Amino acid sequence: MGMDDKNVSPQQxxxxxxxxxxxxxxxxxxxxxxFADSARAIFDQAKKITGATAGYVALLSETGEENEVLFxxxxxxxxxxxxxxxxxxxxLRSESYAKKATVYDNDFLNSEWLQYLPEGHVPMQNVLFxxxxxxxKAVGIMGLANKPSDFTEDDARMATAFGDFAAVALNNSxxxxxxxxxxxxxxxxLAEVKTLKGIIPICCVCKKIRDDRGYWxxxxxxxxxxxxxxxxxxxxxxxxxxxxxxx
Numbered sequence: 001m002g003m004d005d006k007n008v009s010p011q012q013x014x015x016x017x018x019x020x021x022x023x024x025x026x027x028x029x030x031x032x033x034x035f036a037d038s039a040r041a042i043f044d045q046a047k048k049i050t051g052a053t054a055g056y057v058a059l060l061s062e063t064g065e066e067n068e069v070l071f072x073x074x075x076x077x078x079x080x081x082x083x084x085x086x087x088x089x090x091x092l093r094s095e096s097y098a099k100k101a102t103v104y105d106n107d108f109l110n111s112e113w114l115q116y117l118p119e120g121h122v123p124m125q126n127v128l129f130x131x132x133x134x135x136x137k138a139v140g141i142m143g144l145a146n147k148p149s150d151f152t153e154d155d156a157r158m159a160t161a162f163g164d165f166a167a168v169a170l171n172n173s174x175x176x177x178x179x180x181x182x183x184x185x186x187x188x189x190l191a192e193v194k195t196l197k198g199i200i201p202i203c204c205v206c207k208k209i210r211d212d213r214g215y216w217x218x219x220x221x222x223x224x225x226x227x228x229x230x231x232x233x234x235x236x237x238x239x240x241x242x243x244x245x246x247x
Contacts, residue, residue, distance in 0.1 A: 018158060021049040025165040033176055038169035039070055043142060046130075046162035047073070050155040052144035054122055057166065058087060059132075059140040060097075065089060067141065075146055080120030091116035096129035097138045102160045104128035106150040126151055130163035134171050142166060 008016075028041035039057045047055055054075030058067035066086035072079070089097055091113040096103045105111050106126045117124060128151045132140035142163050147155075201210040202219070209222040220231045235243065 021045040035173035053146045055144040102130040102156040104151040130159035132167040
């Protein structure tokens, strides 16, 4: 029997909304094979539950010095910064990477971090960063910004959870890529090699081989028929010496 909506307290309603958002994030991890798709779905839930109006998800570059933006949501505001350009790891963002923890600032315009905001960037009233951590290393980050009210510790906890979901999705994507590479290599190897199996009857004098139908074939002809191997004839040193002596 369901609980009547009018008897649900604001706290219970909020708790239900958070559980629903986390459930949708979990579904995104399972539903999408491409990280870009799962990350966007997880980000949308994080944005919705925290009340942020803008943000992005970015991955750490191979050098570890920059962010490579996966997607940017400007929240309907003008942004002339090219999202395809690498984003240096600095400011409050670097704090999140270094601490491997969610950090936020509710007075960004008066903070020391403002100096790192590039020209043309969306105005930032407040900002929150949650790292994506895999095997103890921060490999990416989720940024949330411009919440109408202040970010809270509860927002930080929720953002941490969404960052964890995104990290799982990213790791799954990496593992799928590795698995696909392995499958491709095995398929290539299988296409190049055919294996001769079982006991093969061979004449101890002339070295002919008897096939399943009882016919005897030259060794070269049998192997060529039952594999992709071919032969290039020559003389080993012993036979070459023997032939020279006979001549």
